[in-house]
Amino acid sequence: MFISGLILASLALWGKGVEAAFGLTTNTDTYIVDAGSSNPLKFTVDRSNCDITSINYYGSELQYQSTGSHIGSGLGSATVTATQSGDYIKITCETDTLTHYYVAHSGDSIIYMATYTTAEPSVGELRYIARLNADLLPNEEPFGTVSNIAGGTAIEGSDVYLVGSETRSKFYSSERFIDDQRHCVSGSAHRVCMILNQYETSAGGPFHRDINTNNVGSYTGLYWYMNSGHVQTESYRQGLHGPYLMYFSRSGTPSTNIDTSFFADLSIKGYVATSGRGYVSGTASGADSSMKWVVHWYNDAAQYWTYTSSSGSFTSPAMKPGTYTMVYYQGEYPVATSSVTVTAGSTISKNISGSVKTGTTIFKIGEWDGQPTGFLNAPSQLRMHPSDTRMSPWTSTPTYTVGTTSPSSFPMALFKSVNSPLTIKFTATSAQTGAATLRIGTTLSFAGGRPQVTVNSYSGSVPSAPANLDSRGVTRGAYRGFGEVYDVGLPGGSIVAGTNTITISVVSGSSGDEFLSPNFIFDCVELFQ
Incomplete structure (x- = not known):
């Protein structure tokens, strides 16, 4: 025993x-x-x-x-x-x-x-x-x-x-x-x-x-x-x-x-050792310094990326030889694009510079960061369905008043069958009644959802349908697609001195139930001259 x-x-x-x-x-x-x-x-x-x-x-x-x-x-x-x-x-x-x-x-x-x-x-x-x-x-x-x-x-x-x-x-x-x-x-x-x-x-x-x-x-x-x-x-x-x-x-x-x-x-198919790779180094500049900056390289065969330092300097990962598109982002919003060719055994020096260019801003809701940062339900959307009872009601902000309503009450997404249209009110001076542009940045569209805009009595045209990703998005925790930006040109007189009303509606040829109805996610809304 x-x-x-x-x-x-x-x-x-x-x-x-x-x-x-x-x-x-x-x-x-x-x-x-x-x-x-x-x-x-x-x-x-x-x-x-x-x-x-x-x-x-x-x-x-x-x-x-x-x-x-x-x-x-x-x-x-x-x-x-x-x-x-x-x-x-x-x-x-x-x-x-x-x-x-x-x-x-x-x-x-x-x-x-x-x-x-x-x-x-x-x-x-x-x-x-x-x-x-x-x-x-x-x-x-x-x-x-x-x-x-x-x-x-x-x-x-x-x-x-x-x-x-x-x-x-x-x-x-x-x-x-x-x-x-x-x-x-x-x-x-x-x-x-x-x-x-x-x-x-x-x-x-x-x-x-x-x-x-x-x-x-x-x-x-x-x-x-x-x-x-x-x-x-x-x-x-x-x-x-x-x-x-x-x-x-x-x-x-x-x-x-x-x-x-x-x-x-080990005779692994397709393996490229470090000795057969090259690097890109340089400095990025010009973007919003309050956001993290990312530099991204891609072609049909490979993709790479890195955060820059606080000063904008960067060195890529070890990359396969080839010619790459090089993109510079503030947050997730692209501000510059270039091209670079990488060769084995060497480091290529390549700087990149860019910024978001609009005009004289009348108002802006959110930031151009390629994300719905700070908007209603954005902190929760990655980890829960839009119907979750822990979410704030999507209809809680039928009217957003610039300068009064907090951006955290601006809905991150607009759903055709839930909270469309959205109304925005703002006050303009007489100097702001000339021609202007309303720019609506989106990060992801579902079922052809895109914004149609009315400013006071002026109706913008229906924009072309965005590319179809053929995939559910906001309901599965996604917010990033192609990142469409819609510019609505407003002729002089569309904006009046005093109180103005903008409505943004979801337009699409299709329909659906609640959160699977056509929708899009906001990045930023800016009115500028």
């Missing part, structure tokens, strides 16, 4: 605290990888389809057992091979248009991954989803329960739910690409983080968002979305997506500064 107890105790120590042997086990149906880490990590890959079917970390099974973790909704079938060389194990999964890699490095509690594509999957979404044990990993970080739909009732499509009195959706877990280097799921004894070195071959730019986590009750999903149809403003890019990785820990939040340069030695 004493000997048996010692054996059991030894096995427990081996499972939870003793570094195991790094290695690859090949079975008829599976590959089993032992990472050889001090907190033991073993994972199993199905040789027929590339699914991860088991993730055993520190003695606990973290993989959801009914469905695997995989690219897209699973490859269905793939040619799966594995090699071990020195401190690295590489599993390669190949189809006609996609190659996915799992990599283990001896001693790391990490599953390194990369995905090479030559065409978008037929399902239209390129993502990796780890389906993890919700009993052990119920928590979602950093935004908490906003995307936990366990026990909820669907209220819009199959992706927005009512849980108790709160609306929740997997879309509410999103973060801007420029700020999203890590998102995690956790429990009392485990944490698993998806860590992203870059979105180089994804689509959408620095301010795009997509699904990060989703506790559905039976499992907790941990995602990396590379391409999707969710308010997508660019064509999909193909090539190597990643490296990206799942980092396993018992507590604490891992650094995002993890070296993946060893991928250069």
Whole structure:
């Protein structure tokens, strides 16, 4: 009995605290990888389809057992091979248009991954989803329960739910690409983080968002979305997506500064080492200094971005050689565009300057920042549905009086079937009764929604329909699309000395119910001469 107890105790120590042997086990149906880490990590890959079917970390099974973790909704079938060389194990999964890699490095509690594509999957979404044990990993970080739909009732499509009195959706877990280097799921004894070195071959730019986590009750999903149809403003890019990785820990939040340069030695399709890249450095100037500035580079093959320093200086990430469009933003509003050509092994010097140009302002509601910052319900819209009872009523401001009403009472969105038209009242002097321009900046349109304007007795023309993104927006926590700007030219005499009334209505050939009626999101409204 004493000997048996010692054996059991030894096995427990081996499972939870003793570094195991790094290695690859090949079975008829599976590959089993032992990472050889001090907190033991073993994972199993199905040789027929590339699914991860088991993730055993520190003695606990973290993989959801009914469905695997995989690219897209699973490859269905793939040619799966594995090699071990020195401190690295590489599993390669190949189809006609996609190659996915799992990599283990001896001693790391990490599953390194990369995905090479030559065409978008037929399902239209390129993502990796780890389906993890919700009993052990119920928590979602950093935004908490906003995307936990366990026990909820669907209220819009199959992706927005009512849980108790709160609306929740997997879309509410999103973060801007420029700020999203890590998102995690956790429990009392485990944490698993998806860590992203870059979105180089994804689509959408620095301010795009997509699904990060989703506790559905039976499992907790941990995602990396590379391409999707969710308010997508660019064509999909193909090539190597990643490296990206799942980092396993018992507590604490891992650094995002993890070296993946060893991928250069692993024969990974499409991988470009730092030595084969170049940089752009320079100074941005002229934009509103009260906002953060971003510089963005993109072409059909790649995209990059960086925040500037407070003085406007910047250095790009390491970029693939090529010619790029270069955009300078104040907040998320573009103020200048240029072009630059990057060559391997060199740093190109390129300054950029720009600002928002209007005229002599009569009034302005909001700021030209490419976001609905400061408007009614804007602080909540990213994490809840517009119908949520925690939102302020959308009809609470039928009339906005310039100089009296707070901008925080100006609705961030105008819905054809909810709060359209919106009335704005302002006072003009006799010197302001000449010709003027009313500029309405929007960030996102749904179902063709765009503004039609009346100023006193003058009616502006109906603007052309904006580009159709074919995607729900405001109800799924999105606010950024193509960012249309509408200029309404007002002839002299349209504005009168004294009190003036503007109405802004949502115009569209389509109709809909409440928050799925045609709508648009405001960026800024400015009247100037």
